[in-house]
Amino acid sequence: MRKASRVLMSILAPVLMFTLLFGLWEFICVSNNIPKWLLPSPSAIFSSMAANFTDFFPHIMISFGTVLAGFLLAVPIGIVLATLITSSKTLSAALSPYIIVLVTTPLVTLLPLLMLFLGYGQKVRIIGVVIQAFAIVNMNTCTGILNVPVIRQELMQSVGATKLQSLRHVIYPTAALDIFTGVRLSAIFATTACVAAEYVGGNEGLGSLIIKYAQYLKTTESFACIFFVTIIGLFMYGLVSFLQKKVVYWRT
Amino acid sequence: MPAPKIEFRNVTKIFHTRSQTIVAVQDYSMQVETGDFVSIIGPSGCGKSTLIRMLDGIIQPTSGEILIDGQKLDTSRRLPRDILRRMGFIFQKPNLLPWYTIRQNIALPNKIMGKLTKEDEAYMDSLIDMVGLTHYRDAYPVEVSGGALQRAGVVRAMVHKPEILLMDEPFGALDEMMREQLDIELLDIWKNLGITIVFITHNVEEAVLLSSSIYVMGTQPGRLLERVEIGLPRPRELGVITTERFAAYERKLTGLIGKLELKNIK
Amino acid sequence: MTALRRKRKPLQWVNLIAPLAVLAAIFLVCEIIARTSGISEYILPAPSKIVTGVWNKFPADISPHFLLTLRVTLLGFLLATALGMVLAALISQSGLVTKAVSPVIIWLVITPLITLIPLLTLWLGYDPMQRVYVVVIQATPIITLNTLNGFTNLDTEKKELAKAVGCTKLQRFCKITFMNAMPQVFTGIKLGCINATIAALSADIVSGNIGMGFKIKQYIKYNNIDLAYGSIILVALIGLVTYYIVESIEHKVVLWKN
Numbered sequence: 001m002r003k004a005s006r007v008l009m010s011i012l013a014p015v016l017m018f019t020l021l022f023g024l025w026e027f028i029c030v031s032n033n034i035p036k037w038l039l040p041s042p043s044a045i046f047s048s049m050a051a052n053f054t055d056f057f058p059h060i061m062i063s064f065g066t067v068l069a070g071f072l073l074a075v076p077i078g079i080v081l082a083t084l085i086t087s088s089k090t091l092s093a094a095l096s097p098y099i100i101v102l103v104t105t106p107l108v109t110l111l112p113l114l115m116l117f118l119g120y121g122q123k124v125r126i127i128g129v130v131i132q133a134f135a136i137v138n139m140n141t142c143t144g145i146l147n148v149p150v151i152r153q154e155l156m157q158s159v160g161a162t163k164l165q166s167l168r169h170v171i172y173p174t175a176a177l178d179i180f181t182g183v184r185l186s187a188i189f190a191t192t193a194c195v196a197a198e199y200v201g202g203n204e205g206l207g208s209l210i211i212k213y214a215q216y217l218k219t220t221e222s223f224a225c226i227f228f229v230t231i232i233g234l235f236m237y238g239l240v241s242f243l244q245k246k247v248v249y250w251r252t
Numbered sequence: 253m254p255a256p257k258i259e260f261r262n263v264t265k266i267f268h269t270r271s272q273t274i275v276a277v278q279d280y281s282m283q284v285e286t287g288d289f290v291s292i293i294g295p296s297g298c299g300k301s302t303l304i305r306m307l308d309g310i311i312q313p314t315s316g317e318i319l320i321d322g323q324k325l326d327t328s329r330r331l332p333r334d335i336l337r338r339m340g341f342i343f344q345k346p347n348l349l350p351w352y353t354i355r356q357n358i359a360l361p362n363k364i365m366g367k368l369t370k371e372d373e374a375y376m377d378s379l380i381d382m383v384g385l386t387h388y389r390d391a392y393p394v395e396v397s398g399g400a401l402q403r404a405g406v407v408r409a410m411v412h413k414p415e416i417l418l419m420d421e422p423f424g425a426l427d428e429m430m431r432e433q434l435d436i437e438l439l440d441i442w443k444n445l446g447i448t449i450v451f452i453t454h455n456v457e458e459a460v461l462l463s464s465s466i467y468v469m470g471t472q473p474g475r476l477l478e479r480v481e482i483g484l485p486r487p488r489e490l491g492v493i494t495t496e497r498f499a500a501y502e503r504k505l506t507g508l509i510g511k512l513e514l515k516n517i518k
Numbered sequence: 519m520t521a522l523r524r525k526r527k528p529l530q531w532v533n534l535i536a537p538l539a540v541l542a543a544i545f546l547v548c549e550i551i552a553r554t555s556g557i558s559e560y561i562l563p564a565p566s567k568i569v570t571g572v573w574n575k576f577p578a579d580i581s582p583h584f585l586l587t588l589r590v591t592l593l594g595f596l597l598a599t600a601l602g603m604v605l606a607a608l609i610s611q612s613g614l615v616t617k618a619v620s621p622v623i624i625w626l627v628i629t630p631l632i633t634l635i636p637l638l639t640l641w642l643g644y645d646p647m648q649r650v651y652v653v654v655i656q657a658t659p660i661i662t663l664n665t666l667n668g669f670t671n672l673d674t675e676k677k678e679l680a681k682a683v684g685c686t687k688l689q690r691f692c693k694i695t696f697m698n699a700m701p702q703v704f705t706g707i708k709l710g711c712i713n714a715t716i717a718a719l720s721a722d723i724v725s726g727n728i729g730m731g732f733k734i735k736q737y738i739k740y741n742n743i744d745l746a747y748g749s750i751i752l753v754a755l756i757g758l759v760t761y762y763i764v765e766s767i768e769h770k771v772v773l774w775k776n
Contacts, residue, residue: 013614014621021622038641094536097758104757106716108723108731109750112738117561132716151347157310158341159361159412160333169360173351185709192630192656192713196720199635200735207633211724214636226633233628250351251394 040220048224056209060228063194063206066122067232070129071190075183077130078137083167085138086145096142102135107193111200125197125205132193133186140182144175173250180244187236195229206232255322257448258284258307258416263316265302275473276302280316282467282476284450286415289442291451291459292467295509299474300452304418307450308341320416333365340409342419346401348393348408354400355380355389358408365412376411383407383437399430406438410445417449424453435461436490443487456509460501461488468508478508563744572748580733580749586646587718587730588756594653595714595760599707601654602661607691609662610669620666626659632720639725646728649721656717657710664706668699704768711764715757 022042028034029041036044049056085092085099107128118124148171156166172179198207206225213222265277277299284290292300305311307318309331318325320338325331340361348357358376362368380389383403388396396404402423409417423431435458442449453459459466466480482501484492492498545565551557552564559567572580609619635652642648672695680690696703722731730753737746 009614010617013618017618017622090532090536093532094540097537098540100761101754101758104712104715104761105750105754106719106757108716108719109734109753112723112735113743113746113750116738116743136712151343151345152349154305154310154341155343155347156364157330158308158336158339159364160331160336161364165364169364170349173349188628188630191628192632192716195630195633196716196723199632199720199724210633211636214640217640219637219640222637226629229633230625230629233630234625237624237628250392252350 037217037219040223044220045223045227048220049227052221052224056206056225056228059204059206059209059225060232062122062204063198063229064232064235066125066129066194066197066205067190067236070126070133070194071187071236073126074130074133074186074190075137078134078182078186079141079179081134082138082141082145086142087163092142092146099135099139099142102131103139106196107132108196108200111197115201120202122202122204125194125202128197129190129193132196133190136185136189137179137182140178140185141175144178145171147178148174176248180240180248183243184237184240187240188233191229191233191236254286255319256283257286257288257321258282258450259317259319259322260303260307261317261319263303263306263313263318265299265306265311266314277306277313278473278475280474280476284448286448287446288465289449289451289463290465290467291453291463292469293453293456293459293505293509294469294474294477295471296454297474298469298471300469301420302474304341304420304450304452307416308339308418309336310341337365337412338414339416339418340412340414342406342409342417342422344421344424346393346398346405348401348404350393353390353392354385354396354404357393358404358411361408361412372411375413376407379407379410382441399426399434402426402434403437406434406441410441410447415447417447419449419451421452421454423458424455431455431458432490438462439488456502456505457493460484460498460505461490461493466505468505480505480508560741560743563747568744568748568751571742571744572752575745575748580745580752583728583730583733584752586728587722587753590647590649590653590721590729591714591718591756592760594650594718595657595711597650598654598657598661598710598714602658602706602710603665603703605658605662606665606669607696610666610695616666616670620663623659623663623666627663631655631659632717635721635724644726646726649718649725649729652721653714653717657713660713661706661710664709665699665703668702668706669695671702672698700768700772704764704772707764708761711760712757715753715760719753 026041026043029039029044034041040048085095110131111124111128114124114127118127152170152174153166156170161169194205195207195210198205199211202208203212206229209225210222210229213219213225260280260282263277263280264275267274267276280299280303282290292303294300302311306313306327309325309327312327312329318327320335325335348354349360352360355376358380359368359373362372362376377389380386383406385400385403385407388400388404393401393404402425406422423434426434438449439462449462451459451462460482463482466482467476468478468480469475470477480501484495484497484501548562548565552559552562552567563571576584609615632652634655638648638651642651676694676698680694685693718729719731722729722733723735726732730749734746734749734753737743737749
């Protein structure tokens with residue numbers, strides 16, 4: 001009974017919180033007669049999301065495609081690179097500062113250059129997303145692999161496991177939680193990177209729509225696009241949580 | 253005369269850390285006959301764990317030779333599977349993998365070293381039954397108590413029918429009663445399977461109870477000080493602990509190790 | 519979101535020499551390719567040219583932009599760190615508030631708040647320093663999220679210790695909860711640092727005619743590719759140096775991690 005009410009509370013509290021938040025926002029907009037171009041009310045934003053959905057839809061799909069493709073490429077690249085880097089002490093010493101460089105350098109600085117070489121298409125933006133998103137997976141995977149307890153490695157040695165066997169049976173499962181931390185962050189960075197890439201160039205995707213509408217003082221439409229970006233972010237977050245539950249089925 | 257099962261010839265292991273050079277094992281020699289039960293005992297840091305890790309190819313010796321059945325091991329690189337197959341390693345902690353069930357954990361060495369045949373599975377299940385893990389077969393390690401986990405660790409090292417068991421303070425983390433019980437079970441297994449066991453411990457009573465001979469090691473540098481033959485009759489029951497002969501062995505060994513500890517303090 | 523910790527290693531020569539060797543190798547290979555292969559210097563300018571170009575142009579041409587971006591990044595990052603931690607401290611005081619607000623914070627973390635840049639320009643005008651707000655809103659939520667995780671993950675043993683020694687609420691928070699959360703706090707701060715540079719540069723690119731983001735775009739427009747590369751490296755240095763400063767503070771503060 002107590003447990004049930006606690007579960008109910010942990011669902012109810014955030015729902016109430018969001019209702020309160022949007023209610024307050026709505027109230028401020030309506031009661032102060034705030035002009036739409038300055039700050040649209042949530043109800044106006046939601047109705048714009050519905051009314052203009054057919055206009056938004058191709059851009060939503062382009063942004064979503066960029067995020068998803070970039071993310072799906074970034075995760076395996078990050079994990080494989082981390083596996084290679086950690087296989088040698090010298091290699092990991094030599095390259096780990098550069099991984100941090102990649103993590104800390106905002107890719108938006110590279111995009112204008114990439115676009116000069118490769119044009120303004122979706123491919124360039126996907127490359128940008130991959131660059132921003134793989135580094136954090138790589139870094140967290142390295143951490144996870146380097147923290148595998150010695151006795152587990154010794155167990156693998158004592159039964160004559162090959163490198164691949166110890167990766168599969170011991171190293172990846174041990175590092176799984178760290179890897180998923182990186183994967184979750186990379187999903188977030190992928191969304192951010194996609195918007196940033198759409199800011200830099202091209203005239204498709206939600207990022208470029210947000211700028212365009214803002215320039216024409218169509219703030220409501222701008223916000224509608226921002227909310228669609230949120231939905232993409234939510235989807236990515238849900239996807240990673242779902243995968244983590246499926247993959248990391250054990251307790252420690 | 254057949255060659256000894258295991259032989260160490262003047263084995264030395266030196267570790268280099270950033271600030272110092274540590275002689276973990278110095279000029280160690282030992283012969284273990286087939287079917288023997290020997291213990292290596294000594295204070296922490298005397299290199300006893302390093303010894304069996306060198307035998308199992310986990311650590312490479314700096315110099316000296318290690319032989320199994322009179323055959324020299326190529327210790328310059330990782331040991332080939334057909335040699336590793338002849339040994340089973342039991343760790344101080346159960347060291348089971350939390351993502352596999354008890355049975356999957358126990359099956360792992362066979363799975364890694366080749367195929368898991370029907371015959372292997374039957375043998376594995378008979379071992380599981382023997383140590384009383386039948387009910388825990390499909391449980392995950394997190395759901396199982398410490399003693400049962402360590403039993404699973406022991407069984408895992410035996411599923412591929414090794415000729416030699418290397419045990420690194422296997423019951424050191426358990427409470428006294430559980431330890432004694434597992435010691436007796438181990439003696440049963442040893443008698444039934446006729447394998448050779450090298451047992452690392454810092455517990456004098458355990459060493460005397462189990463072994464035919466005990467190698468006493470000292471620290472800094474880690475080296476062999478003395479070999480003590482234990483002439484107690486087999487099979488041994490737990491009751492042997494209360495006999496005067498047992499107490500005499502215990503006193504002798506405690507004296508040897510006690511001297512060591514005193515020297516270290518000085 | 520609690521990892522991002524790196525294994526602590528003693529400072530060995532290999533950790534210093536090996537990366538420098540890689541740097542030298544990259545420099546040399548690029549230099550040789552640029553000079554001998556006939557690849558256009560609009561794609562791969564010789565590294566030596568990048569260095570001398572930036573060296574010559576920095577005082578007059580680059581420095582105002584560099585200093586602005588640096589100031590925006592650092593100021594925004596520091597404000598976000600303070601704000602993020604204070605928010606987390608306040609929220610964590612009540613279990614109910616934590617439950618209610620956590621999803622909102624996750625929502626803010628997964629929505630790239632750089633989407634608001636065009637609107638912020640609309641609201642606040644083109645003053646370059648308004649970009650500090652962009653940095654703050656992009657970097658704060660992730661710091662709050664990680665710090666809050668740290669604050670709420672106090673194990674029972676430590677709670678009992680606090681009770682046993684008779685801590686006041688404030689003492690318990692400062693001496694136990696806060697110190698216990700340090701590793702997660704620093705993870706949050708490092709992620710905030712990454713978000714801060716992304717936000718500052720995105721703001722540079724979207725709005726205005728000053729800042730490194732703008733400068734890089736301009737150099738590319740006028741085909742000064744070597745200077746564009748140089749500017750990118752300068753921006754990378756801002757992120758890298760900030761990150762290493764945070765990490766070295768972490769090593770000083772979180773002594774018990776090794």
